[in-house]
Amino acid sequence: MSTCIRCSWQEVGKLVINPDGQVFPCCYLANKTYKADKHGALFDNVESQSEKGFGNWYWKEKSDKIMRDYVKHKDELNVKKVPMEDILNHPWYTEMLPESWENEETRNDICVTYCETPVEYDDRESGSS
Numbered sequence: 001m002s003t004c005i006r007c008s009w010q011e012v013g014k015l016v017i018n019p020d021g022q023v024f025p026c027c028y029l030a031n032k033t034y035k036a037d038k039h040g041a042l043f044d045n046v047e048s049q050s051e052k053g054f055g056n057w058y059w060k061e062k063s064d065k066i067m068r069d070y071v072k073h074k075d076e077l078n079v080k081k082v083p084m085e086d087i088l089n090h091p092w093y094t095e096m097l098p099e100s101w102e103n104e105e106t107r108n109d110i111c112v113t114y115c116e117t118p119v120e121y122d123d124r125e126s127g128s129s
């Protein structure tokens with residue numbers, strides 16, 4: 001069955017601003033990043049880190065590339081440092097995240113869990129949503 005991502009937060013125009021100013025597309029990814037940071041799992045070599053007891057919070061090679069990209073750009077995605085308009089027009093929001101949804105291998109596990117849907121239920125193209 002072919003699937004796609006329908007970003008439930010984007011569709012209703014919501015996002016999350018953490019107390020430190022970081023802007024996340026939803027609370028699910030904000031929580032995952034917080035937990036990974038707390039457990040020291042924000043490493044490039046995530047597969048080996050997973051063996052050190054980080055449980056489900058380690059970041060996987062392909063599906064978490066989008067979140068490692070977020071960390072690389074985090075200062076440009078912080079509303080205490082950059083105007084919100086610039087954040088929303090940042091390539092992480094306009095290109096990297098939506099492009100990560102196009103391929104099942106690069107979709108973040110969280111996006112798959114909360115927002116993946118069979119293509120036959122995706123009515124955006126027909127304009128009937």
Ligand code: SF4
Pocket residue numbers: 005006007008009010025026027028029110111112114115
């Ligand atoms: S989990 Fe992914 S697709 Fe779903 S609301 Fe968050 S960013 Fe959007």
